[in-house]
Amino acid sequence: MDTSRSYLEPSSFSKKLAATIIIVYTVITLIPISWMVMTSFKNVNSAISYPPEVLFEPSLEGYVNLFTNRSRQSQEYLDSLPAPENWYEELVRSREMVITGPSKFLGRYSNSMIIGFGSTFASVFLGALAAYAFSRFRVPLKDDLLFFILSTRMFPPIAVAVPIFIMYRKLGLGDTHLGMIILYTVVNLSLAVWLLKGFMDEIPKEYEEAAMIDGYSRLQAFFKVVLPQAMTGIAATAIFCMIFSWNEYAFAVLLTQFNAQTAPPFIPTIIGEGGLDWPAIGAGTTLFLLPVMIFTIILRKHLLRGITFGAVRK
Amino acid sequence: MSVKKKFKGLSDKAVAWLFIGPSVFLLLAINIYPLIYAIRMSFTNFYANKIGREPQFVGLKNYIKVLNKEAIWEKMQVTANFMFWTLLLQAVIGLGLALLLNRKFKGNELLTTLIVLPMMLSPAVVGVFWTYLYNPQVGLFNYVVNFFYDFGSFDMIGSSELAPWSIVIVDTWMWTPFTMLICLAGLRSVPNYLYEAAEVDRASKWQQFIYITLPSVLPFLLLALLFRGIENFKMFDMVVELTSGGPGSATELASINLKREAFEKWKTGYSSAFAVILFVTIFGFGNVYVKVMNKIKER
Numbered sequence: 001m002d003t004s005r006s007y008l009e010p011s012s013f014s015k016k017l018a019a020t021i022i023i024v025y026t027v028i029t030l031i032p033i034s035w036m037v038m039t040s041f042k043n044v045n046s047a048i049s050y051p052p053e054v055l056f057e058p059s060l061e062g063y064v065n066l067f068t069n070r071s072r073q074s075q076e077y078l079d080s081l082p083a084p085e086n087w088y089e090e091l092v093r094s095r096e097m098v099i100t101g102p103s104k105f106l107g108r109y110s111n112s113m114i115i116g117f118g119s120t121f122a123s124v125f126l127g128a129l130a131a132y133a134f135s136r137f138r139v140p141l142k143d144d145l146l147f148f149i150l151s152t153r154m155f156p157p158i159a160v161a162v163p164i165f166i167m168y169r170k171l172g173l174g175d176t177h178l179g180m181i182i183l184y185t186v187v188n189l190s191l192a193v194w195l196l197k198g199f200m201d202e203i204p205k206e207y208e209e210a211a212m213i214d215g216y217s218r219l220q221a222f223f224k225v226v227l228p229q230a231m232t233g234i235a236a237t238a239i240f241c242m243i244f245s246w247n248e249y250a251f252a253v254l255l256t257q258f259n260a261q262t263a264p265p266f267i268p269t270i271i272g273e274g275g276l277d278w279p280a281i282g283a284g285t286t287l288f289l290l291p292v293m294i295f296t297i298i299l300r301k302h303l304l305r306g307i308t309f310g311a312v313r314k
Numbered sequence: 315m316s317v318k319k320k321f322k323g324l325s326d327k328a329v330a331w332l333f334i335g336p337s338v339f340l341l342l343a344i345n346i347y348p349l350i351y352a353i354r355m356s357f358t359n360f361y362a363n364k365i366g367r368e369p370q371f372v373g374l375k376n377y378i379k380v381l382n383k384e385a386i387w388e389k390m391q392v393t394a395n396f397m398f399w400t401l402l403l404q405a406v407i408g409l410g411l412a413l414l415l416n417r418k419f420k421g422n423e424l425l426t427t428l429i430v431l432p433m434m435l436s437p438a439v440v441g442v443f444w445t446y447l448y449n450p451q452v453g454l455f456n457y458v459v460n461f462f463y464d465f466g467s468f469d470m471i472g473s474s475e476l477a478p479w480s481i482v483i484v485d486t487w488m489w490t491p492f493t494m495l496i497c498l499a500g501l502r503s504v505p506n507y508l509y510e511a512a513e514v515d516r517a518s519k520w521q522q523f524i525y526i527t528l529p530s531v532l533p534f535l536l537l538a539l540l541f542r543g544i545e546n547f548k549m550f551d552m553v554v555e556l557t558s559g560g561p562g563s564a565t566e567l568a569s570i571n572l573k574r575e576a577f578e579k580w581k582t583g584y585s586s587a588f589a590v591i592l593f594v595t596i597f598g599f600g601n602v603y604v605k606v607m608n609k610i611k612e613r
Binding site: 014015016018019021022023025026029030031032033035036039047048049050051052126127129130132133134137139145154155156157158159160161162163164165166167182183185186189190193217218219220222243246247249250253254263264265267268278281282285288289292293295296297300303304 | 323324326327329330332333334336337338340341343344345347348349351352355362411414415417418419420421423425426427428429430431432434435436437438439441442443444446447451452453454457487495544547548550551554555569572573576577582585586589590592593596597600
């Protein structure tokens with residue numbers, strides 16, 4: 001331990017004070033998120049009661065409503081039906097409704113998965129190649145190219161959405177998974193190259209040179225020596241790309257509609273009868289935000305390093 | 315150089331182009347081409363929904379129209395207000411939190427992670443669930459505010475005085491962690507010997523803060539604000555879902571207006587001119603800001 005530092009250590013009182021303020025802030029900042037999770041387990045009536053209910057009888061109504069389409073029926077019609085086969089049908093019947101089929105939520109969710117993973121893989125792979133080349137070779141106009149790659153992030157998405165919309169219509173990529181994967185890959189590419197170049201710079205050149213003296217070609221050395229060494233950087237970059245694609249809204253809402261629509265433009269449309277189905281919105285939000293929150297907590301070291309790293313480098 | 319020739323496989327030059335090529339191609343095709351296309355469209359009277367019609371060249375007419383439209387300046391004003399308050403609040407709160415977290419108490423790392431959670435979430439989905447929190451009849455936000463001071467009934471989203479604040483609050487809630495993290499990185503980069511020397515010179519804690527801590531964090535804070543500034547100038551998703559620019563146009567930021575012109579009225583030529591003006595504005599401000607920032611860093 002660094003003992004020479006001890007007299008610079010903050011006093012234990014000031015530490016306690018700092019910890020208290022931070023804990024209070026943390027609690028306040030987590031209230032909106034926890035409230036949404038709680039709402040997902042309420043029934044429709046307790047979600048709209050005032051004052052807001054902190055203690056409530058948990059219900060899965062929100063989740064049932066999220067995954068099903070329902071229609072309201074008269075009491076006579078409901079009486080004429082055979083007894084409900086399972087618990088969720090019973091729940092829906094008790095609201096004087098019948099299930100008419102599954103909702104679009106699962107499809108939208110899996111679109112988010114496919115497009116998220118596809119574009120993350122592509123941008124990290126292409127980004128790693130480009131970053132390696134920028135890090136190791138003398139590329140003509142290197143600094144200009146790097147700046148050009150970064151400045152593409154300054155375009156407002158809507159500014160290029162119309163041309164992309166027209167271009168995609170011509171190429172048959174409109175409202176397709178492939179189209180969205182390509183688009184997100186490109187949006188993420190600038191950040192991926194930028195972040196990964198920093199990580200590649202840290203790997204000593206001698207590693208792959210030794211491998212090449214042992215008879216590896218440059219390509220083999222890259223795949224077998226450099227890539228495994230850069231795994232931390234690749235993981236950090238992948239998380240960022242994944243989070244961006246998972247959360248992206250502007251392009252998704254403008255360029256997709258039926259086939260390749262992702263969850264973020266879909267969730268607001270779950271609002272339900274009379275605009276009051278907050279538990280269903282809560283359920284959709286919870287299921288959508290959960291993976292990101294788990295990811296963030298498990299991978300916090302890579303993630304926090306990546307955020308500061310990306311910003312702090314010039 | 316001659317040594318490298320002995321290695322088998324492709325030459326370094328070929329590998330370099332093979333590795334950079336695909337990225338540059340994709341950026342050119344999906345980023346630069348659409349941008350040039352948009353710039354070209356901005357000089358025409360093109361409507362993207364009228365496919366058969368040949369667009370005509372109209373010169374600078376679209377630009378003149380955009381700049382002469384009073385409504386555009388209103389949107390710019392709304393955007394400027396939004397940026398001013400969000401950046402100010404995020405700078406103050408973010409720096410404050412970073413200073414506190416830098417005291418390295420127990421559980422520090424876990425708390426940092428929890429504080430960071432909001433900025434990982436989807437802005438559009440965040441916008442949706444805040445409409446529930448802001449609901450004037452049943453919202454938690456209104457309940458909590460009235461618990462501390464009874465304002466009676468108020469509507470954060472529905473009233474044109476409060477709506478601009480509703481988006482400032484949500485953006486600050488979401489993105490303060492970002493300034494906090496960058497400032498924290500800055501604080502951790504200050505070498506200890508500076509404080510040791512100050513201690514030897516009997517500088518008070520306050521003097522240490524003013525003459526050592528603040529100047530070392532400032533470049534980091536300014537950088538964080540640059541990133542947030544660019545993002546908030548382009549702000550779209552969260553605000554669309556929270557207020558959709560309303561009531562009236564109280565929260566209609568520049569890019570929400572742009573989306574309306576481009577995708578609801580389909581005035582492609584006009585909206586492209588507007589987009590170019592927005593882009594030049596970001597780029598111009600960004601460059602000036604970076605120059606000022608570098609001056610501060612040099613001192």
